[in-house]
Amino acid sequence: MDTTTIGNTPLQLCPYLSEKYACSIFIKKEFYNANKTSKDRPAWHMIQEAIRLGLLRKGDTIVEASSGNTGIGLAQFALQLGYGCRIYLTKDCAREKLSLLRQLGATVVACANSNGISDKESTQYQAAVYAQNTPNCFFTDQYNNPQNPLSHYQTTGPEIWEQTSGRITHFFAGIGTGGTISGAGKYLKFKNNNIQICGVEPNGSILSHLKKHGTLPDELPAMDKIDGIGRKFAPAVFDPEVIDDILQVSRIDTMNWANTYYQEEEELLGFSSAAVLAGLEKYADTRPVRADDHMVLLFADYGDRYLNSLYPTLKKEIAQYDEKF
Secondary structure (H helix, E strand, O other): OHHHHHHOOEEEHHHHHHHOOEEEEEEEHHHOOOOOOOOOOHHHHHHHHHHHHHOOOOOEEEEEOOOOOHHHHEEEEEHOOOEEEEEEEOOOOOHHHHHHHHHOOOOEEOOEOOOOOOOEEEEEHHHHHHHHHHOOOOEEEOOOOOOHHHHHHHHHHHHHHHHHOOOOOOEEEOOOOOOOOHHHHHHHHHOOOOOOOEEEOOOOHHHHHHHOOOOOOOOOOOOOOOOOOOOOOOOOOOOOOHHHHEEEEHHHHHHHHHHHHHHHHHEOHHHHHHHHHHHHHHHHHHHOOOOOEEEEEEEEEEHHOOOOOHHHHHOOOOOOOOOOO
C-alpha cells in the first residue's frame, strides 16, 4: 500500500489562538493521515513489526482493544493486506467510529469498559483472552506494544522539530495510551530538554496522579468521558518521565472549545483535539506565556467521528460539510 499517506502531516500557524494567547501557536493536523487520525502511525508500525518478526501471517486476524481510531487504522490496513480484524470497543464508543469499523469489514465486540487487563469486563482483558485462546490471531496490544511510542519517536517528533526549525518551546497532546506524547515528547526532549511537554487528560483520569506521586490513587474517582483520552490504569507505553505537566480538563469545557473553535476556524475537531484546547487555556491561566513561545498543539483526529456526541446542535448546519477531505 502507499504509506506516503501516513505521516508528514501539516503544521500550521493558528492566527486565532496566537492572537488570543499572544504567542505563536501551531497546529499539528494529524487528521491528514490516511484514516484522519494520528493512530495510523502506531497501527502501521505495529503491523509491520509483527510481519517482520513472523508473528502475523497471511490469513491471520488482528485483534485490538481500542477507543476507535487505532481500530480504524488496523481495520483499514488489515483489509488492504489481507488479514482479518477484530476490535473490542466500549459500549459508549462514538457511533460514527462503530459504523466505519463495520464498513471496513472488522468484527466489533462491545465491552462494558476499558479499565485495563485486571477487569474482566474491559476491552483489554476481552481482547487479550480472545487472542490467547484463538488460533491464527495476533494481539497488537497498543497499550503495551513498544512500537506505539516508537512510531511517534521516529516520525511525529522529528516532523515537528523540522517543521518548527527547532523553535518549538511547548508540545501539547492528549493522553490515551500515552504513546503519542511519550514517543514524540522523548524525541523533542532529546533535541532540546527545555521544551515543555504538556499532556491533557479528563478530570478523574489517574495519570496526573501517577506523574505527581509515582503511584496510582488508592481509590479511582469518576472520570469525565472524553473519547480517546483518559485512563484508570497505567499503560506500559506511558512514560511519565518525558512529561513536564499533565492538565486535567472537563467534558463540558472540551465541548465548549470544540464549538468555539468551529465558529472561529470553521474546522471540526475530534474530542481529544478539543480537550487540548481546554488544556491550553488552563495552562495559560496558571503559567507564564511569553511572546516568543512557539507552542505546538497536536490535533489527533477530525470532528466527523463525533457529530452525534460533540456537535449535536450543529448537525443540520454541517450535514454536508465534509468536502475538504
